[in-house]
Amino acid sequence: MNNVDFFTARLRFQTDVSDVHAALGSAGPGFVLVDSRGDAGWRHGRIPGAVHLPHAEIAERAAASIDPATPVVTYCWGPGCNGATRAALQFATLGYQVKEMLGGIEYWIREGFPVQTDTGTTRQAADPLTAPPHAITCDC
Known part of the structure; x- marks a missing residue:
């Protein structure tokens, strides 16, 4: 695999919070956002509009919860979690x-x-370590 193929594949299979936020703010995001955390994480706070489908329940509940023709974006806690x-x-x-x-x-x-x-x-103020203090996204 060359560099172009590698980075093309990454963009095909990964997205980031800024892109998801922008898509959710549009007329039709084109995907269902799935929170794969357990019940405690869901109660702690979730992305508005997300569907709660814990990892352990996906095989059993996915087809009844989400049309298989609809693209899915998954999220969990953060970069330290798989x-x-x-x-x-x-x-x-x-x-x-x-x-x-x-x-x-x-x-x-x-x-x-x-x-x-x-x-x-x-909504909390943006963390200046991850987002510019006077903008919502990194503008990339």
Whole structure:
């Protein structure tokens, strides 16, 4: 595999929080966003509009929850967790077109995007280590 093939493949199978945020803000994002964390993580806070489908339940519940013709984007805690990768593999095994959202909910929060809980939606200021202080995204 050459460099072009490698990076093309990465973009085909991975996305980032800024791109997901932009897509969710459009008229039709073209995918279902899946939070693959357990119940405690879901209750702690999730991306608005995400579907909760823990990794261990994907094989059993995916087809009843998500049309197999609809692309899926998976996320979990963050870069130190491979839960989104494992969830993406489960969806791919079931025949779904799938991407993994790099950074997980950790970077979603760190970029200042909204988080939904059972009591409402909150938003923290962007972390200057991950996002410019006067912009929402890295503008890449």
